[in-house]
Amino acid sequence: MTRPDRTPVIAAIGLSDGPKAPHLDGLGHQAQAMRRALADSGISKGDIDGFGCAEAWIPGVPGVDLPETAEYLGLDPRWIEGTYTGGSAYEFQMQHAEAAIRSGMAHTILLTYGSDLLTRMGRSLGTAYGRKPVGGAAYEEPYGKTTVAAYAMAAQRHMYEYGTTPEQLASVAVAVREYAAHNPRAIYRKPLTVDDVLGSRVIADPLRLLDCCAITDGGGAVIVTTEERARDLKQPYVSILGTAARQNHWNISQAPDVTTTAGARSGPDAFARAGLTPDDVDMAMLYDSFTITVILLLESLGFCKPGEGGPFAEEGNLRPGGRLPINTDGGGLSACHPGLRGIFLLIEAVRQLRGQAGEVQVPDCDVALAAGSGGWFSTIGVTILGKGR
């Protein structure tokens, strides 16, 4: 008896309106993104038998629970997935979706995300939760630990150990802005210089305003199915070559070493599963909550040695035409960061592998990597995708 082909692929993607969409709430973003993903592929909603959504869309922001989201979208899944690991949630969910497709537990899986963070909260730092801290937060929040402050402490230590400079951090923001200029749904599109970044106000030393990601609205949908099924659909499919996940810690004070990430372990796992090395990657979607996040991911995933991420960025390798184009949608720094950015990493990687990225298309893009970072470099999910045959 021959086993049916159960090779998992990404068959469809969809984005909801952004960067500001006052006409949509979180569920509305997910409904619109789902509808667009269905239209993208020609899959009908009734074919979906698996559903994943990071239930806690944003900590501290009221949302709707996972099963109610499935109900709202009119789904009746036999496989359901709600892993929440912060910004990396959808890379963790991809690891699980890949396994579900391979095992036959589901045939067509929809992952959705949606958030009206900008419309709801405005441009606050998003850390004023107004409740008594519990768990690990009880040992951090009374000290006034903001999100930016936690990342700033990592940047400070990285500078101390390796001599990383503010100019090198700024060069990440500058590179990502070059891509954003071509994305009509990016929130910031005006060209940026290193001096612009260095001239922006310091939020928490050494991170300045323009080292920090944007706050936007937005939503996305990804449909995962078998290669066999995807062959007959409207879009070229994208192969899932390798997925891996790792959690080091959660709260920043529990990080064993703030100059690296859990990606130092999930990266090699993903490459081993794909049978590839960092040299094989044509473009990367690296979670850019802050400029330092990109530096640490470059190093921990093996694109550079520890301490060489700053010079690598400053030499222009991340820019259009560089050795490793990143975040070609304009990233969280300039385009889209509605709270959890993980699903947008996958969507842009698919666009590149299909050859549909327009002015920011990376030539001969055969392999793309998406690395989501959750917490404070705590949970790093890695998805390696390849051009479908």
Add this chain to the structure above:
Amino acid sequence: MSQMASQNIRGRQGTLEIVDVTDTWVKPVPDLDPVSATYFRAAHDGTLLIQRCPSCGATQHYPRHVCRTCAAIPEWEAAGGRGTIYTFTVVRQAGMRGFDADAPYVIALIDLDEGPRMMGNVTDCPVDEVHIGQRVQAYQLRIADGIGLPQWRPGATSD
């Protein structure tokens, strides 16, 4: 079985300076659980508690019902209150209720001489003088009834 009874604490207690700000504290107050209640109560009384595992010897912060290294039940120990700044930042735009008047203020991760790493503010010195590798000394802020918060200022000796 009572785990980690609060009377079962190794080391000298009540040695740290206490500063009472109960009447003026507008920042977050921890929501207590059975383990953290012991920790924050000790802080209120001038002691910085860590946990040491009787089985594997590992020390840890924050306190838990379990040794994060070997899963045994950890024991309480009064730390000496001396540490070294592992990293820090100067928060110049606060964004958290209760902290706006403090900015710029220092948040640091401090490596205690006993091993564990913890977060704290470094006070009583100009923010621009704080640096990685700096020796710091703990004191305790009384922030609410029965709740203290370990804080830090420059000046611990190396012994």
